[in-house]
Amino acid sequence: MAIAKAERLMNLALCLRGTARPLTKRELRTSIEAYIEAGSEDAFNRMFERDKDDLRELGMVIDTVESLDGEVGYMARRDSNRLPPITLDVAESAALSLAARVWQQARLAGAASGALQKLRAAGMPLADDGQERTHALEPRVPAGEAAxxxxxxxxxxxxxxxxxxxxxxxxxxxxxxxxxxxxxxxxxxxxxxxxxxxxxxxxxxxxxxxxxxxxxxxxxxxxxxxxxxxxxxxxxxxAGENATDRARIRLRSGSGYPLRARALSCRALDAEWDELEIPYGHGLGSWLAEFGPDVLVLDPAELRADVVERLRAVAKG
CATH class of the missing domain: 2.30.30 (SH3 type barrels.)
Structure with missing residues (x-):
């Protein structure tokens, strides 16, 4: 479902749930921007019927009411569309807040923020509401890539x-x-x-x-x-998480802390270099190449050749 359609369904749901009386199709068409831009009457009717069916499939109860003059109206009564109380434990609250932060650099950042605000309004304590945190560092999952x-x-x-x-x-x-x-x-x-x-x-x-x-x-x-x-x-x-072998590398002192965290052993060679033994699996060559001149692969030979090839390709580019 495209974002434009999701927005249209949300607007229709808000109209049907927020009205105190049944709304006719004519009134809905003049109230929702996407329906105003629908073009012909037939195009609007098809769009509205699909949207109404989609909302019902999602669980919304929409009543159809016929007035005395025979005109049909629609509304979603609050008592028929009330969710049960939501309860979140500390872990679930933290997961929700972290999931919303994934969108901080994406187009749906506003929607994620709005969802959290609605949960707070319903009385749900979330991890970023000023509570005492269980960790000194706040987790963040950036989503800055255009893809x-x-x-x-x-x-x-x-x-x-x-x-x-x-x-x-x-x-x-x-x-x-x-x-x-x-x-x-x-x-x-x-x-x-x-x-x-x-x-x-x-x-x-x-x-x-x-x-x-x-x-x-x-x-x-x-x-x-x-x-x-x-x-x-x-x-x-x-990405190299499921390692099947071991590799031996030299790492410049004071650098490569993610590599040190995964090291099976580490010893200082001199004031400039340390020698580490790390798990070796698919994708390690790509990761080591990111550390550039701070890493020197000792063995296995195929890993060393892989890293050298990657660095040469970067240099040529």
């Missing part, structure tokens, strides 16, 4: 997409055709898991490497979407 919102909508609506993607060891981006499954955040970076049609296999894409616009394609998915747990496992495995 985030169109991919999120494509995942929700099950729409295939195309986009340019530049691998870390490539100079130029290449076009990818993907059936998007889900977005996952890992170590502060957003990843898309999905089915790569050209390669005929599941793939994981880092959003910061998507080049240009994400474009939607017509048609439906060709393979089943796996469960959320399986998608998270795919992202973790691609």
């Amino acid at each position: 985030f919102e169109p991919l999120m909508l494509a995942c929700r609506d099950r729409r295939p997409v195309t986009f340019g993607y530049r691998k870390s060891n490539a100079v130029r981006a290449e076009t990818r055709q993907v059936e998007p499954w889900a977005l996952e955040c890992w170590r502060g970076h957003w990843y898309l898991a999905g089915w790569d049609r050209d390669r005929g296999d599941k793939r994981v894409f880092r959003l910061s490497r998507i080049d240009g616009k994400v474009r939607s394609r017509s048609g439906s998915f060709t393979v089943p979407v796996p469960g959320q747990v399986a998608v998270r496992e795919a992202v973790a495995a691609w």
Whole structure:
């Protein structure tokens, strides 16, 4: 459901629930901007009937009332559309607040803020309401990539997409055709898991490497979407979470704290360098390359070659 339609449904729901008497289609058409711009009467009637059916499918009870002069009106009585009391524990409250912050740099930031305000108005204490915090640091999940919102909508609506993607060891981006499954955040970076049609296999894409616009394609998915747990496992495995081996690296003193946090062992070599043993899995080469001259891979040889190749590609670009 596109954002424009979601906004139209919300406006219709507010009109039907906020009225003290049944509203006719004529009155609704002059009250909701999207209906005013609908064009012909037939186009408005089709749009209104679809919207009314969608609201009922979402659980809204809409009464149809016929007046004495035979004109039909619609309203959603408050007593028929009242939600049960909402109760949130501390963890659920924190999760809601964090989820809203994901949208702080996206187009729906206002909607997320409005949703939190409504929960507060209903008496729900949220994690950012001035309560005593359980952690000194406030968690934040940025969503600044331009590809985030169109991919999120494509995942929700099950729409295939195309986009340019530049691998870390490539100079130029290449076009990818993907059936998007889900977005996952890992170590502060957003990843898309999905089915790569050209390669005929599941793939994981880092959003910061998507080049240009994400474009939607017509048609439906060709393979089943796996469960959320399986998608998270795919992202973790691609990004190096599920390590199957060990690597030995040199790390400049006073740098690379994320690497130190994952180190299996660490010893000082001299005043400038430390030697670390870290878990080695798929995606480690990409991560190590981000530390540039502060990291030197000792072994295995294939990891060292991978990092060198990625750094050379960056230097050429």
